[in-house]
Amino acid sequence: MPLAASEIETLFTRSDGSYLCARWGRPIVPIVFGVEDETLSVIKGAFEAVCALAGHQMAETDPEIGANVMVFFFRDWHELLEVPDLGRMVDGLEPLVQRLHQADANQYRVFRFDAQGAILACFVFLRMDKNLSAVPAETLALSQVVQTMLLWSDQAFTDQSPLGQLENGRVVLRPDIAGVIRAAYDPLMPAVADDASHALRLAARLSAASTQ
Incomplete structure (x- = not known):
């Protein structure tokens, strides 16, 4: 299931309440x-x-x-x-x-x-x-790279890692986080956004991608 707009918004809402996403x-x-x-x-x-x-x-x-x-x-x-x-x-x-x-x-x-x-x-x-x-090393590398690809909230991954584990034990990027990264790098999206309406646009892209 793709993330809802409210869930995406929390990924880029900082501890001071401001919204900021940059790629x-x-x-x-x-x-x-x-x-x-x-x-x-x-x-x-x-x-x-x-x-x-x-x-x-x-x-x-x-x-x-x-x-x-x-x-x-x-x-x-x-x-x-x-x-x-x-x-x-x-x-x-x-x-x-x-x-x-x-x-x-x-x-x-x-x-x-x-x-x-x-x-x-x-x-x-x-x-x-x-x-x-x-x-x-593979887990540490992937986790750090994901956290450098976008300017996430300072609280984005304090409760849950951006990575997940497959049944065979292999660690991979969570599909929902992968979807957010892909949507944020859509050429039609702005390189930087400081308004929470940006999360609605990301959610729309995730929803559209899930129905294709």
Whole structure:
């Protein structure tokens, strides 16, 4: 069953009550730091799969910033302060690191936007604590890629993962979330929307797709 408009609306309604959905306005160029080549290929494969689902492009390089999705794997938040030029790309990096360290967080994403409000870049920070280290690489990669494809609510997946498990144990993207991503990347939809009526348009596309 496709999601109802009210369910879609909650996916993009932030904790302050505002509605905001944004998608990428340019091809995605990911780069990954802190993993072995085997894990790197898993992450790149997840980006390729979700971009294919969305009908969005990937590229070898971004003309402005080289790579526009940077995924960092590390053991301690303070390691980020040692990454050259990261403080120039992520505003307020030092207080952010302090806050995440104090909260004992194990993941965080920072988005940058273009003049129209579409996603321009994303920084994914993954502190490999005991919990994240226990997650299979394929599951972790797919979960993170899904959460970089759109600007979801900060509460979108706190109660339920965007992933589901098949009977054979394989982890896949939930069909309802896949449908939302595909609808949001419809060329007729805006790259950014801050009105909840946007959720009605997404729901209409999901409903139409389910009857085809």
